[in-house]
Amino acid sequence: MPSRWTDSPRRYGLISRVLHWGMAALFAWQFTGMTVKLTLGKHPLTAFLVGTHKPVGTLLMLAILLRGVWGLSQWRHRPPHPRTAIGRLAGLGHALLYALMFYIPTVALLREYGSGRGFAPWGVPLFPQTGERIAWLMAPANLSHGVLAWTLLAVIAGHVAMVALHHVFWRDTTLARMAGKL
Numbered sequence: 001m002p003s004r005w006t007d008s009p010r011r012y013g014l015i016s017r018v019l020h021w022g023m024a025a026l027f028a029w030q031f032t033g034m035t036v037k038l039t040l041g042k043h044p045l046t047a048f049l050v051g052t053h054k055p056v057g058t059l060l061m062l063a064i065l066l067r068g069v070w071g072l073s074q075w076r077h078r079p080p081h082p083r084t085a086i087g088r089l090a091g092l093g094h095a096l097l098y099a100l101m102f103y104i105p106t107v108a109l110l111r112e113y114g115s116g117r118g119f120a121p122w123g124v125p126l127f128p129q130t131g132e133r134i135a136w137l138m139a140p141a142n143l144s145h146g147v148l149a150w151t152l153l154a155v156i157a158g159h160v161a162m163v164a165l166h167h168v169f170w171r172d173t174t175l176a177r178m179a180g181k182l
Contacts, residue, residue: 002077006074006077007074007079008079009078009080010079011079011173011176011177011178011180012079012177012180013074014180015070016067016070016074017178017179017180019063019067019070020067020178023063023067023101026056026059026060027060027152027156029049029052029056030053030057030060030149031153032049033050033052033053034050034053034149036049037049037050054108054112054119054121055121055122057105058109058122059122060101060105061105061106061109064101064105068098068102079177093155093158093162097155100148100151100152101152103144103148104144104149107140107144108145109126110138110141111137111138111140111141111142111145112127113127113134113137114133114134114135114137115133115138116129116131116133116134117129118130163175
């Protein structure tokens with residue numbers, strides 16, 4: 001009998017669900033902050049939300065790494081994608097989500113290190129202040145962090161749309177497997 005904590009072919013376990021929905025909340029926070037910044041410009045709400053962007057991004061990176069390790073440990077137990085064209089597309093969509101979720105904060109952290117300013121999210125020192133800028137470490141994030149973050153939001157929107165399609169039109173258990181209703 002599978003544990004409620006671990007994944008099974010029928011549903012995702014509690015650990016997978018907490019990581020999934022916790023990351024969804026953190027991404028919502030990040031995208032809300034950037035949307036407020038673009039909408040309101042300089043504003044106290046913008047200052048507050050943007051002020052949390054780097055520490056929350058670091059927390060997201062940690063969650064992504066934990067989720068990746070956990071997902072690999074549960075790989076053989078997880079609900080499978082159907083062996084159809086749609087199932088293969090779902091697998092590719094998930095791979096794209098994971099690749100973007102890993103790449104975007106990784107290059108942001110490299111930019112922080114390359115800035116030479118030091119970095120201590122939530123008061124935890126990750127990088128010491130060196131005062132030395134390393135342009136080649138900063139360049140990937142300068143070129144791609146924002147653009148790929150908005151691309152990630154579009155992919156997330158597609159992910160949510162597909163869940164809605166599964167739930168409303170195909171009336172299958174896709175949502176229930178991650179929502180914990182099974």
